[in-house]
Amino acid sequence: MAGAEGFQYRAVYPFRRERPEDLELLPGDLLVVSRVALQALGVADGGERCPHNVGWMPGFNERTRQRGDFPGTYVEFLGPVALARPGPRPRGPRPLPARPLDGPSESGHTLASLAEQFSPPEPAPPILVKLIEAIEQAELDSECYTGFVRYVY
Known part of the structure; x- marks a missing residue:
């Protein structure tokens, strides 16, 4: 140097x-x-x-x-x-971002469209739907839950 x-x-x-x-x-x-x-x-x-x-x-x-x-x-x-101005103050250490793998990109980072950001979530997997239905049915069949419903009405 x-x-x-x-x-x-x-x-x-x-x-x-x-x-x-x-x-x-x-x-x-x-x-x-x-x-x-x-x-x-x-x-x-x-x-x-x-x-x-x-x-x-x-x-x-x-x-x-x-x-x-x-x-x-x-x-x-x-x-x-040759420098015309004094250099900037150095800062403390910090981790580097990952180096791009596919070469230079002209667009840089892009955000998802508003429709993608605010769209409803994907449907639940069938196994999860069946599990929830089974739990709900078990609760409806239980004497405790049925008694509670009778008491409220």
Whole structure:
């Protein structure tokens, strides 16, 4: 890491913000991470070339002009770069999201339609229906339940 003030990375996968301090990524976004921020994370010289080993990285998204954290598993290393601004403060450790298996996705995460979200539940399995019917029939046949019904009416 000697000599460079910071390092540039390119987003390979889209990433949706999970926390307020996260950066949203689109494939092709250019990100800058300061050398000092990587050193604060304990990254040794040369470790900046393997962002997937770093974990969460604090940086600056040049497209959105925002600072925040992004997963190192979603970017590729481009090279050293001179920084015009001081780097962001490093944050504590946190687990990484799973790396997408099917390559870059243009749509990102999608929510189910309203009809799917609020549709009635699927019917119960036949065995469960038979069990409930048997329990109800047993209760109707029981003397205690029948007596209770007579008492109420």
